[in-house]
Amino acid sequence: MSEPGRLTHLTESGAARMVDVSAKDVGVRTARASGRVLLSPAAVAILRSGEVPKGDALGVARLAGIMGAKRTPDLIPLCHPIALHGVEVDLAVADAGVEITARVRTADRTGVEMEALTAVTVAALAMIDMIKAVDPAATIADVRVEEKTGGKTGVWTRP
Amino acid sequence: MSEPGRLTHLTESGAARMVDVSAKDVGVRTARASGRVLLSPAAVAILRSGEVPKGDALGVARLAGIMGAKRTPDLIPLCHPIALHGVEVDLAVADAGVEITARVRTADRTGVEMEALTAVTVAALAMIDMIKAVDPAATIADVRVEEKTGGKTGVWTRP
Amino acid sequence: MSEPGRLTHLTESGAARMVDVSAKDVGVRTARASGRVLLSPAAVAILRSGEVPKGDALGVARLAGIMGAKRTPDLIPLCHPIALHGVEVDLAVADAGVEITARVRTADRTGVEMEALTAVTVAALAMIDMIKAVDPAATIADVRVEEKTGGKTGVWTRP
Amino acid sequence: MSEPGRLTHLTESGAARMVDVSAKDVGVRTARASGRVLLSPAAVAILRSGEVPKGDALGVARLAGIMGAKRTPDLIPLCHPIALHGVEVDLAVADAGVEITARVRTADRTGVEMEALTAVTVAALAMIDMIKAVDPAATIADVRVEEKTGGKTGVWTRP
Amino acid sequence: MSEPGRLTHLTESGAARMVDVSAKDVGVRTARASGRVLLSPAAVAILRSGEVPKGDALGVARLAGIMGAKRTPDLIPLCHPIALHGVEVDLAVADAGVEITARVRTADRTGVEMEALTAVTVAALAMIDMIKAVDPAATIADVRVEEKTGGKTGVWTRP
Amino acid sequence: MSEPGRLTHLTESGAARMVDVSAKDVGVRTARASGRVLLSPAAVAILRSGEVPKGDALGVARLAGIMGAKRTPDLIPLCHPIALHGVEVDLAVADAGVEITARVRTADRTGVEMEALTAVTVAALAMIDMIKAVDPAATIADVRVEEKTGGKTGVWTRP
Numbered sequence: 001m002s003e004p005g006r007l008t009h010l011t012e013s014g015a016a017r018m019v020d021v022s023a024k025d026v027g028v029r030t031a032r033a034s035g036r037v038l039l040s041p042a043a044v045a046i047l048r049s050g051e052v053p054k055g056d057a058l059g060v061a062r063l064a065g066i067m068g069a070k071r072t073p074d075l076i077p078l079c080h081p082i083a084l085h086g087v088e089v090d091l092a093v094a095d096a097g098v099e100i101t102a103r104v105r106t107a108d109r110t111g112v113e114m115e116a117l118t119a120v121t122v123a124a125l126a127m128i129d130m131i132k133a134v135d136p137a138a139t140i141a142d143v144r145v146e147e148k149t150g151g152k153t154g155v156w157t158r159p
Numbered sequence: 160m161s162e163p164g165r166l167t168h169l170t171e172s173g174a175a176r177m178v179d180v181s182a183k184d185v186g187v188r189t190a191r192a193s194g195r196v197l198l199s200p201a202a203v204a205i206l207r208s209g210e211v212p213k214g215d216a217l218g219v220a221r222l223a224g225i226m227g228a229k230r231t232p233d234l235i236p237l238c239h240p241i242a243l244h245g246v247e248v249d250l251a252v253a254d255a256g257v258e259i260t261a262r263v264r265t266a267d268r269t270g271v272e273m274e275a276l277t278a279v280t281v282a283a284l285a286m287i288d289m290i291k292a293v294d295p296a297a298t299i300a301d302v303r304v305e306e307k308t309g310g311k312t313g314v315w316t317r318p
Numbered sequence: 319m320s321e322p323g324r325l326t327h328l329t330e331s332g333a334a335r336m337v338d339v340s341a342k343d344v345g346v347r348t349a350r351a352s353g354r355v356l357l358s359p360a361a362v363a364i365l366r367s368g369e370v371p372k373g374d375a376l377g378v379a380r381l382a383g384i385m386g387a388k389r390t391p392d393l394i395p396l397c398h399p400i401a402l403h404g405v406e407v408d409l410a411v412a413d414a415g416v417e418i419t420a421r422v423r424t425a426d427r428t429g430v431e432m433e434a435l436t437a438v439t440v441a442a443l444a445m446i447d448m449i450k451a452v453d454p455a456a457t458i459a460d461v462r463v464e465e466k467t468g469g470k471t472g473v474w475t476r477p
Numbered sequence: 478m479s480e481p482g483r484l485t486h487l488t489e490s491g492a493a494r495m496v497d498v499s500a501k502d503v504g505v506r507t508a509r510a511s512g513r514v515l516l517s518p519a520a521v522a523i524l525r526s527g528e529v530p531k532g533d534a535l536g537v538a539r540l541a542g543i544m545g546a547k548r549t550p551d552l553i554p555l556c557h558p559i560a561l562h563g564v565e566v567d568l569a570v571a572d573a574g575v576e577i578t579a580r581v582r583t584a585d586r587t588g589v590e591m592e593a594l595t596a597v598t599v600a601a602l603a604m605i606d607m608i609k610a611v612d613p614a615a616t617i618a619d620v621r622v623e624e625k626t627g628g629k630t631g632v633w634t635r636p
Numbered sequence: 637m638s639e640p641g642r643l644t645h646l647t648e649s650g651a652a653r654m655v656d657v658s659a660k661d662v663g664v665r666t667a668r669a670s671g672r673v674l675l676s677p678a679a680v681a682i683l684r685s686g687e688v689p690k691g692d693a694l695g696v697a698r699l700a701g702i703m704g705a706k707r708t709p710d711l712i713p714l715c716h717p718i719a720l721h722g723v724e725v726d727l728a729v730a731d732a733g734v735e736i737t738a739r740v741r742t743a744d745r746t747g748v749e750m751e752a753l754t755a756v757t758v759a760a761l762a763m764i765d766m767i768k769a770v771d772p773a774a775t776i777a778d779v780r781v782e783e784k785t786g787g788k789t790g791v792w793t794r795p
Numbered sequence: 796m797s798e799p800g801r802l803t804h805l806t807e808s809g810a811a812r813m814v815d816v817s818a819k820d821v822g823v824r825t826a827r828a829s830g831r832v833l834l835s836p837a838a839v840a841i842l843r844s845g846e847v848p849k850g851d852a853l854g855v856a857r858l859a860g861i862m863g864a865k866r867t868p869d870l871i872p873l874c875h876p877i878a879l880h881g882v883e884v885d886l887a888v889a890d891a892g893v894e895i896t897a898r899v900r901t902a903d904r905t906g907v908e909m910e911a912l913t914a915v916t917v918a919a920l921a922m923i924d925m926i927k928a929v930d931p932a933a934t935i936a937d938v939r940v941e942e943k944t945g946g947k948t949g950v951w952t953r954p
Contacts, residue, residue: 007205007216008292011565014215016536018543020563022505022584028817035299046166056173057166059695059811063872064236066813067703070868070876071234073547075281076288077223077540081547081561084876085904086815088806107817107904109562109584113295114288121280121299122234129235129273132304133167136272136315140194140280140302145295156295170724175695177702179722181664181743187340218334218536222395225336226544229391229399232706236699240706240720243399244427245338247329266340266427268721268743325523325534326610332533346658353617364484374491375484377652377854381713382554384654385862388709388717389552393599394606395541402717403745404656406647425658425745431613432606439598439617440552447553447591451485454590454622454633458512458598461617463609474613488883493854495861497881499823499902550865554858558865558879586880586902643841643852644928650851671935682802692809693802700872707870711917712924713859749931750924757916757935758870765871765909769803772908772951776830776916776938781931792931 009078018078024109029150032103033116035143037127039097043135047093058091058098061127065089068122069104069115076114083108084115089123097138098127101146113145168237177237183268188309191262192275194302196286198256202294206252217250217257220286224248227281228263228274235273242267243274248282256297257286260305272304327396336396342427347468350421351434353461355445357415361453365411376409376416379445383407386440387422387433394432401426402433407441415456416445419464431463486555495555501586506627509580510593512620514604516574520612524570535568535575538604542566542579545599546592553591560585566596568604574615575604578623590622645714654714660745665786668739669752671779673763675733679771683729694727694734697763701725701738704758705751712750719744725755727763733774734763737782749781804873813873819904824945827898828911830938832922834892838930842888853886853893856922860884863917864899864910871909878903884914886922892933893922896941908940 011017039047047057066087073081086105091098102119104112124140131138149155170176198206206216225246232240245264250257261278263271283299290297308314329335357365365375384405391399404423409416420437422430442458449456467473488494516524524534543564550558563582568575579596581589601617608615626632647653675683683693702723709717722741727734738755740748760776767774785791806812834842842852861882868876881900886893897914899907919935926933944950 007289009219009289010215015565015567016215016219016540016543017566018546018561018564020582022562022582056169056175056695059692060168060175060236060699063696063699063811064234066811067236067869067872068234069813071230074544075223075227075230075234076285077219077226077544078285079288081558081876083560083878083903084813085817087813088810089812090810105815105817108560113291114284117287117299118284121284124302125273125276125280126235126237128276129238130166130168132272136304136307137317138303140276141300143283143299144297145291148295158296174724174726175699175702176725177705177720177723179741181721181741215536218533219540222334222537222540225334226392226395228336233703236703240399240717242401242426242719243336244340246336247333248335249333264338264340267719325607327537327607328533334533334537374487374493374854377851378486378493378554378858381652381855381858382552384652385554385710385713386552387654389548393541393545393548393552394603395537395544396603397606399717401719401744402654403658405654406651407653408651423656423658431609432602435602435605435617439602442620443591443595443598444553444555446594447556448484448486450590454625455635456621458594458620459618461601462615463613466613476614492883492885493858493861494884495864495879495882497900499880499900551862554862558876560878585878643925645855645925646851652851652855692805692811696804696811696872700870703872704870707866711859711863711866711870712921713855713862714921715924749927750920753923753935754920757920760938761909761912761916762871762873764912765874766802766804768908772940772943773953774939776912777936779919779935780933784931794932 016078021080021109026107026109027150028107029111030105031113031116031148032146033120034101034146035120035124036141037098037124038139038141040135043131046134057130060130061091061123062089064126065102065119065123069119072115072118079114080110082106082110089119100124111148111151113148117143175237180239180268185266185268186309187266188270189264190272190275190307191305192279193260193305194279194283195300196257196283197298197300199294202290205293216289219289220250220282221248223285224261224278224282228278231274231277238273239269241265241269248278259283270307270310272307276302334396339398339427344425344427345468346425347429348423349431349434349466350464351438352419352464353438353442354459355416355442356457356459358453361449364452375448378448379409379441380407382444383420383437383441387437390433390436397432398428400424400428405437407437418442429466429469431466435461493555498557498586503584503586504627505584506588507582508590508593508625509623510597511578511623512597512601513618514575514601515616515618517612520608523611534607537607538568538600539566541603542596542600546581546596549592549595556591557587559583559587561592564596566600577601588625588628590625594620652714657716657745662743662745663786664743665747666741667749667752667784668782669756670737670782671756671760672777673734673760674775674777676771679767682770693766696766697727697759698725700762701755701759705740705755708751708754715750716746718742718746723755725759736760747784747787749784753779811873816875816904821902821904822945823902824906825900826908826911826943827941828915829896829941830915830919831936832893832919833934833936835930838926841929852925855925856886856918857884859921860897860914860918864914867910867913874909875905877901877905879910882914884918895919906943906946908943912938
């Protein structure tokens with residue numbers, strides 16, 4: 001937060017811009033984000049049941065998250081197009097729904113927390129799409145950065 | 160929920176598929192979804208301050224949400240490519256952060272709740288991208304369908 | 319121009335929106351747009367010369383224009399995703415540069431003038447990309463709608 | 478212009494190709510392009526009027542231009558996919574219409590003049606989309622590179 | 637084949653165009669395409685082995701095929717953007733490799749054989765990407781339309 | 796093939812991932828792939844005939860292949876987004892159909908064989924789209940990597 005009270009993506013007159021990062025160092029940067037899809041007990045029961053091939057349901061959401069991370073600069077207007085060197089998305093069925101974690105890694109000039117958040121949210125959206133006929137009230141919650149490393153600011157861990 | 164206990168996007172053997180909707184009626188369908196970006200008091204103060212051109216910050220997120228709705232079939236693996244006939248995204252600064260609502264309308268063969276949810280989440284991601292230098296702990300919460308109309312199931316309102 | 323003095327893509331409070339067209343009739347709508355790439359005499363001479371395979375240079379620009387028309391809703395934030403039922407892009411070498419015309423046709427709920435303008439501009443950009451090593455001062459000029467038909471407003475011809 | 482009379486994007490037999498730049502140096506390169514949307518006095522008056530939220534109209538076009546720059550390799554068939562490290566798009570209302578300037582910066586292997594031109598033209602298209610109900614004769618004019626720096630050829634300024 | 641000896645996607649003078657289909661009837665049209673990825677016995681053994689989670693390997697390719705079908709108009713320059721109402725992609729491990737079948741269904745104005753072929757080829761490419769470290773010589777073979785129905789020409793079955 | 800019997804794109808538990816390549820060296824890597832579109836004698840005769848502008852038919856397929864190479868990370872779920880520094884696609888009419896070769900070159904952290912294969916298959920799909928009204932039985936065959944260079948494994952040539 002080099003300039004408190006200023007949004008770095010806006011010029012002094014308030015116009016949106018893609019901030020110049022050409023002078024930043026190329027270096028390894030990572031981010032880990034998490035989030036949840038809150039589901040009804042009936043929906044959780046289906047995902048846990050042996051009758052339904054749970055693997056493919058979670059597998060679709062996982063792949064959507066990985067592919068979503070690659071679409072980040074298409075979706076977020078002021079995000080830089082960036083090399084992505086590794087993406088992992090984990091989904092686990094819990095009592096309250098599905099827990100999602102994304103880990104993103106790059107060797108480039110900007111952080112990858114937006115890519116990690118995008119991976120989590122797109123995986124969550126795909127999960128809802130799979131389950132919405134059973135649980136139309138499914139809710140995305142608690143999507144946030146857990147940790148980021150690299151760059152001038154070094155390691156940041158969620159307080 | 161025509162087939163309790165079955166995920167409609169999976170075949171009987173569990174393989175993912177894009178469900179055939181060619182026999183569904185073309186008709187007006189709408190969906191309204193909402194969500195929030197939880198922010199620190201300092202971030203809220205900046206968005207509310209007269210010194211910062213708040214309009215453009217929220218304007219970027221609004222536009223990201225509208226454009227995001229159009230990318231839904233690119234992001235959600237089993238979503239149908241669909242005509243979108245109207246999209247509105249509202250953002251309002253509240254004490255706890257930014258409240259987001261999306262309204263989507265179509266005259267096509269499938270519902271548009273995934274488009275509304277995608278509009279909300281992409282607007283939320285763009286909002287976080289704008290504010291993350293000030294508040295790296297910003298969190299997306301409570302993203303969910305509020306109401307949908309049209310199609311065989313008619314009106315559904317969040318219980 | 320149903321509401322003089324109002325930009326239809328903005329709500330009363332000035333927020334951007336994708337205007338609802340779900341109540342509009344499906345009908346055949348067409349648009350023709352034109353534009354030019356102004357080039358140096360040397361660049362025109364190369365395009366006209368028998369030594370250079372002119373066909374492929376113009377062919378690349380033509381195809382870029384056709385494909386560009388399909389990307390219109392990705393590029394123009396408030397444009398509706400729309401069915402495109404026919405696109406033709408013509409390029410002709412003239413003394414001052416390359417003349418471009420695009421004709422677009424649809425049977426859908428909104429006009430296709432933005433698709434025609436996008437086809438012309440993307441063809442022009444591709445033409446510049448081909449010729450820029452020879453003529454770095456190449457300029458796009460006079461990109462405009464020549465005629466549109468269909469919809470409630472019927473035929474409009476450039477005055 | 479290393480090979481006068483040859484289009485570098487075509488092979489000797491005239492086939493289109495993406496030119497190999499893998500041996501070029503990575504270095505900071507910039508480009509500035511400009512263009513105009515010519516509008517009727519009535520349209521200019523609306524943009525200048527206090528009654529209409531001018532900010533958001535220009536804001537939509539600005540954002541479209543920034544996002545358009547990122548789509549350059551999708552639109553221009555022989556353009557390299559390239560890292561973009563900074564993009565600014567300025568719009569100003571003048572008597573004859575809207576003046577647009579784009580500045581693009583990268584640290585990569587090819588110049589970014591096509592990205593700057595694409596930012597200007599997509600911003601211009603979005604501007605027309607916003608105003609076309611009021612001024613269906615709006616015209617894009619004078620889109621051209623003003624200056625580029627970096628690479629083997631160094632600084633080029635429009636003569 | 638209404639005009640023997642003429643390529644319908646080219647004008648009389650040989651220029652590419654997107655053929656006008658606005659006058660065609662909206663109706664149900666289907667296509668089925670198939671193809672194969674030829675693999676080494678070692679690669680087939682891995683896919684069949686219980687040690688490797690075969691499901692997810694084939695699941696990635698299946699999903700890539702479904703999503704690839706949606707990208708058809710982005711990839712094939714003269715293809716119409718079209719509504720897709722149902723897509724299924726099946727993969728089966730055989731002695732010689734992986735057999736792929738895609739079924740696509742729409743209620744629109746053009747046939748969907750290109751969408752079915754694209755689904756098969758993208759699934760095949762994704763399959764190769766998964767297995768290429770084990771079998772760098774993997775080969776795509778026999779990609780072709782098996783059957784199409786609907787439209788003026790009715791049912792066509794591969795001779 | 797560093798880990799025989801393991802698919803590198805799957806974790807030990809079988810979940811898909813984008814493999815981390817941030818520690819790999821940046822270096823020049825190339826790939827050459829080939830493939831064929833098998834056509835009826837009548838279709839070959841049309842492509843060879845002087846009456847039909849063969850150039851543009853093959854030109855469309857060539858451009859589709861080049862642009863397709865750029866879409867590789869959008870299509871192949873676990874492919875890294877990668878800089879492409881050179882792409883050439885050659886098409887030649889032979890007795891049995893059209894022969895396609897793609898050469899791709901990069902200076903980045905991963906190989907480009909998937910990009911070369913994608914260029915060949917997309918060119919083949921576009922070729923079929925051009926000729927399908929004349930030869931609905933056109934078939935894609937023998938798509939495979941011929942040679943790759945660069946990276947830790949060095950030169951690989953098809954056995």
